[in-house]
Amino acid sequence: MMGKRRQRLRLVGLALAVAMVAAACGGGDEGGDGGQQAPAAQKGGVLRTATTDFGFTNGFDVTGEYLGSAFTLYGALVRTLVGYKHVAGAAGNELVPDLATEIPQPTDNGLTYTFKLKPNVKYAPPLDRAVTSKDIAYAFQRINTQPLAAQYGVYYFGVIKGMDGKAKSAATKVSGIETPDDQTIIFRLEKATGDFGFRLAMPATGAIPEEVANCHKKAGDYGRFLISSGPYMIQGSDQLKFDTCDAQKPISGFDPSKKLYLVRNPNYDQATDNSRTNYVDGIKIDVNTNLDDIFQKVETGALDTSFTDDAPPTLLQRYSTDATLKNQVHQNDGDRTWYITMNWATPPFDDLNVRKAVNQVMDKQGMLQAWGGTVAGEIATHIMPPAVLNEQLKADYNPYASEGNRGDEAKAKELMKQSKYDTNKDGVCDGAACSNLVMINRNVAPWTAMEPVVVASLEKIGIKVKARELASSAAYTTIQTVKNQIPIALNAGWGKDYPDAYSFAAPLFTKEAIIPTGNTNYALVGLDQAKASELGIKLPSGAQIPNVDADINACQEKTDVKERVTCFVDVDKKLMEQVVPWVPYLWNKVVVITNPSVTKYEFDQFSTEMSITEIAVSNKETLS
């Protein structure tokens, strides 16, 4: 139920917490081929990369895996009914049929979806058989199994009939999914769901062969036995013996602590695929814990690029200011919002005026500089990144505008004066509630670097915080445990799961999303007395916490894209003006550095990582 994660060494943040969302960046490829004559993209060669740590959240088992870098690899390994073109920008956020022949219109008032599968898609060796509708149904059976369940299972539970995530075995059929023949699959829904197509593009719903996967009953187990339905397969996949479960030995090309090597799937038929070009013959990802070494190798040409690790700002500066290196820096939109959360149930943040004042006083420009300057991203002025709202609401909507985004102290004080915590009406909070507030933060850059900026801004309106710096995972766990009642936190970010606003609205702001642990509705929007008692926390006296459930549900039922987006734009505005759950401050970019051996760079907007299938290299290496 959370924004999928992107791993970042500098900001490392993988761990238990569901919502951990580590950072980073993306956007239009600004490098381009300026001036220099780049060789034309051609097929062949090996994409040679390295990472400091795979950091997979579920051992690369596609049913539960939730890491952005895994998602981009699945783009080359696991085909779903519908998917994306693995490119940057709006084109990469658009749904296209993949295993399905076309994207069908729902029937039965939006409750039934019938897909036809392409007949000639075959699994990689040793399976060598056609992908059927039963393989898709089986993937859903795995999602529905308690020990295997995907973190984003909520996109299906209570949506597809018979799915609740509580099945004991993956052999249990889902009542709402029918497979009348090998080429047809029918989904029957509990309620109309306008973004159902996007949910069918999540990797967990891709083809999984039961005869191999039924041996892997624990979360994460299937990762080292993954049978590809895509253009590439894990090296050594053809050696897998699957006659009995005991005969299955992990595929040799993948060792989570050492490497992941992909080679072409000999059974792949390009004619069945409109969304992948598949330039390279192979992909090598080695684990190298020395980040500096990785980037040195990228510079010397021993590697083509880094995989998921971000280049340090010092290196970015050198590349960006050097005419010969400039073209090797690629910057793309991360479709991710970074924000400060304020808890509605802890004074002084139970007062709407205080929340507004914090937004108005915050020096977002200072925060951006601390993060790494304009190369790191764009200042966020509202909750959802423009891409998930089809660019209908952008940075020009800025309800708490200030000159140069430095924060407006005078306006903030006007807002503070209207608050009950400013008893002498001088614009500075003087209630006891405003001092000694715990502010959770991460203990690594850039969060530590932003901390003094935030502390100084808050002090201008009399809010005095005690910053507590924790390791990334501990910071998330702490703010996701409702009982801790953390008033304010600086560590959180949220990335889209799929390019629809629902994946931003529901997990973050509905009352249903408030759960005792693993909670991501940090602001506790929609909290009422009953829910508070259930959670064992105290509601501040007289607190009127707004509820936006009805607004979000109304949008969710809409299937017309235009109406849907307009509806969510209004939700975003209402949140910013009447609920004020956060101070959104950054829409980050994903910045990738390549060697000139990369003749064509492409970014996969869905996973917000580099695109495996659309990158071309000039080296003549082979993987055997």
Next chain:
Amino acid sequence: MSQPVLEEQFEPAAPESAEVARARSSWELFRVRFMQDKAAVAGAITIVILVLLAVVAPLFSRLLGHGPNELFDKMRDPVFGLPKGPNGEFWFGADGVGRDLFVRVLYGARTSLTVAFVATGLATVVGVTLGMIAGYRGGVTDTIISRASDIVLAMPILLFAIGIATVCSVTAEGCLGGLLQPGLSLVIGIIAIFTWPNMARLVRGQVLSLREREFIEAARSLGARGGRIMFRELLPNLVAPIVVYATLIIPNNIIFEAALSFLGVGVPQTTPSWGRMLAEVASGQLFTVAWWMMLFPGIFLLLTTLSFNLVGDGLRDALGPSERS
């Protein structure tokens, strides 16, 4: 400053030769011996200067017109956010966020010296008390205290520190009713917890040999009780090793604070600390463009620990020359 001392050292007899040779008090002996050690004297002077700088840090901050946490945009590159180096207004340049490194280094001395003195003091009090009790009482008491110190020394200190810092961060009060707060007090607590056993072992060893000596026998036969013997008879004889050892663990503790801050479990961002400054410059290869962020805190850290080490060595030689030979 050391000149008169040297004269005294080389011509000790001259002024006194007229008088009847008299025994020097042990303090005099110590003073003369210590002053002979030029390195130790230099160390002591450096420490005094550092303490003075730490004390007057707010004065500098007032003179310059800004505190340790004030942010200066002009000291950062707008595109990459990288800091700018020393100039006429910012003598040590800026840190990664655009704060005046000079003021922060001065305030950092406060943090380091506070940790040095308070944590070492705590560890000394606890270590000496427990060490004396263990050595004097012996038997079960000794076993319990000695095993306890073994257990503490066997604990994975960094994991422990990270765990405590996390647990104590959730509420505004911290843990143990506000006694342990993430930040300086927690760092001091952790350092004290992990340093006392060494002191206790040292004191216990000394007490084991002292307690068999005649003057203790005498005190005992006069009917003195354990507490009196320990604090009135034993303790004065332990002062020398305790002072020497405490001085020598001070630099270790300063480094320890730096290490904890380096790992992110030390003091918060807004508290200047040399260890934190070094951690900051080490992350993301910042030192390749911002040498000043490594140089200045590094020099101060080095000077401080070196000075304490030199003074410690000097004290050891001056207080117990026999041990040396």
